[in-house]
Amino acid sequence: MSKSSRSFLMCVLILLLTVGAAVGCSSASAxxxxxxxxxxxxxxxxxxxxxxxxxxxxxxxxxxxxSWQVLAPGDGAAIVKQVGGAAFQADSSALGAGGTFTFxxxxxxxxxxxxxxxxxxxxxxxxxxxxxxVTLTVN
Numbered sequence: 001m002s003k004s005s006r007s008f009l010m011c012v013l014i015l016l017l018t019v020g021a022a023v024g025c026s027s028a029s030a031x032x033x034x035x036x037x038x039x040x041x042x043x044x045x046x047x048x049x050x051x052x053x054x055x056x057x058x059x060x061x062x063x064x065x066x067s068w069q070v071l072a073p074g075d076g077a078a079i080v081k082q083v084g085g086a087a088f089q090a091d092s093s094a095l096g097a098g099g100t101f102t103f104x105x106x107x108x109x110x111x112x113x114x115x116x117x118x119x120x121x122x123x124x125x126x127x128x129x130x131x132x133x134v135t136l137t138v139n
Contacts, residue, residue: 033049033051033052033053034052034053034055035048035052035053035054035055036055036057037054037055037057037134038056038057038058039058039059041134042131042132042134043133043134044134044135045134045135045136045137046135046137047136047137047138047139048107048136048137048138048139049107049138049139050107050109050110050138050139051106051107052106052107052138053083053104053105053106053107054080054104054106054107054115054136055103055105056102056105056115056117056132057100057101057102057103058100058117058119058132059098059101060088060098060099060100060119061096061097061098061099062099062101063095063096063097065121066119066120066121066129067086067088067101067119067120067122068086068101068103068117068118068119068132069086069117069118069120069122070082070086070103070115070116070117078108078109078111078113079107079108079109079110079111079112079113079136079138080106080107080108080115080136080138081105081106082103082104082105083104083105083106084104086101086102086103087101087102087103088100088101088102089102103117107136107138108138109138110138110139111137111138112135112138113135113136114134114135114136115133115134115135115136116131116133117133118130118132119131
């Protein structure tokens with residue numbers, strides 16, 4: 001193998017590793033017409049197409065009285081709609097086990113707005129323990 005061939009292969013390898021590392025930095029993933037978001041995506045902006053599905057999965061523990069809730073629709077209300085209710089899947093059958101809350105939304109209309117969820121005890125009048133918020137642009 002010539003020196004120029006090795007240099008070319010080395011450049012391709014470095015490029016692939018760089019792209020792979022950059023892709024691995026975000027927890028958001030798009031599959032077909034679905035965008036899946038997790039807690040590390042909070043504070044970021046995403047673009048979807050009208051009709052696309054948006055899945056939000058957030059860690060929590062419903063046995064503590066805390067749960068994730070969609071904040072009263074704000075400026076994002078017109079562009080996304082919630083599909084069904086929240087689902088909770090415990091990590092195990094152990095008493096007090098934490099797990100994952102899952103929410104499904106659909107991009108309903110073109111525009112830009114915020115999608116915000118809060119982790120709190122609904123009966124308490126204190127700020128939420130956690131907040132998840134993304135800005136969505138629907139094309």
